[in-house]
Amino acid sequence: MGSCTTTPPALTEQQRLSMDDLGFVVLERFLSPDKNQRLKAEIDEYLACDRARMPFEFPEHGRLIGDPALMPLITSIMGEGFAFHHLHTARHDAGSPGVHWHHDYEQIPQSNRSHAMVHVFYYLNGLDGTIGDLLLLPKSQRCIWERGVAGELFGNSDIPGSIVIDDLPPGSAVIVNSALLHARRAKPGGTGKPRYFVDSSYCQAGIRWPAYGGLRWRDHLRRCRELGLDQDGVHAHLFDERHFFDGAEAWQRLSAINHGSLMATRNETNA
Numbered sequence: 001m002g003s004c005t006t007t008p009p010a011l012t013e014q015q016r017l018s019m020d021d022l023g024f025v026v027l028e029r030f031l032s033p034d035k036n037q038r039l040k041a042e043i044d045e046y047l048a049c050d051r052a053r054m055p056f057e058f059p060e061h062g063r064l065i066g067d068p069a070l071m072p073l074i075t076s077i078m079g080e081g082f083a084f085h086h087l088h089t090a091r092h093d094a095g096s097p098g099v100h101w102h103h104d105y106e107q108i109p110q111s112n113r114s115h116a117m118v119h120v121f122y123y124l125n126g127l128d129g130t131i132g133d134l135l136l137l138p139k140s141q142r143c144i145w146e147r148g149v150a151g152e153l154f155g156n157s158d159i160p161g162s163i164v165i166d167d168l169p170p171g172s173a174v175i176v177n178s179a180l181l182h183a184r185r186a187k188p189g190g191t192g193k194p195r196y197f198v199d200s201s202y203c204q205a206g207i208r209w210p211a212y213g214g215l216r217w218r219d220h221l222r223r224c225r226e227l228g229l230d231q232d233g234v235h236a237h238l239f240d241e242r243h244f245f246d247g248a249e250a251w252q253r254l255s256a257i258n259h260g261s262l263m264a265t266r267n268e269t270n271a
């Protein structure tokens with residue numbers, strides 16, 4: 001008598017095309033109601049303890065990083081062996097400010113998009129047109145620019161071609177190419193119904209990425225391993241230090257030489 005196992009599904013062909021072309025895919029009701037409720041309770045606890053622990057140290061948040069339903073989706077975008085970059089968690093209460101247009105692709109300096117990075121935005125209470133709408137500029141993942149330059153120009157105003165997502169059921173997730181321009185536009189209302197928000201991000205294997213967590217990035221990865229977030233080694237690739245380099249140190253080195261064209265390696269005043 002054979003055993004029966006079920007492999008969680010990868011992205012559908014249509015979802016893959018959406019990721020490649022538009023730079024995002026919406027997964028309505030991705031989180032089960034139970035999981036969703038536990039995540040919201042952990043966010044309240046996290047804020048009550050004044051952020052004394054890292055978000056991934058809360059059990060449901062930690063499990064979310066290697067969620068069995070998510071891993072095949074990320075694999076279908078960037079192949080096997082990818083890295084976990086970071087996980088943020090937040091509760092946007094009524095009256096929270098917006099966030100200007102930006103992207104979150106980690107690169108020093110911004111120069112190409114040879115390897116994929118994605119963010120997964122989780123809206124635990126969904127989106128309902130209050131507190132903050134999600135703005136996206138489809139196809140902008142193909143452009144290479146500094147992360148905040150569009151925000152300096154446009155704030156969080158509409159841009160030709162931009163779209164607004166303001167109606168999602170609870171537990172929905174949006175996977176975005178990290179190079180996609182996005183913003184949060186503050187909206188009135190929402191008293192008593194916070195905009196609970198979690199985002200986690202992943203980097204394709206094959207190059208080294210700027211690490212998250214400042215001087216403590218190795219400690220964070222080690223802590224994730226200690227907590228068993230790699231699920232008995234099945235997802236050991238998520239927390240492998242070899243994916244990363246020290247971003248702060250790299251910026252320091254770059255700033256010392258970042259004058260004029262980086263291709264100019266000689267002084268050629270009158271050549």
Ligand SMILES: [Fe+2]
Pocket residue numbers: 102103104182
């Ligand atoms: Fe962002």
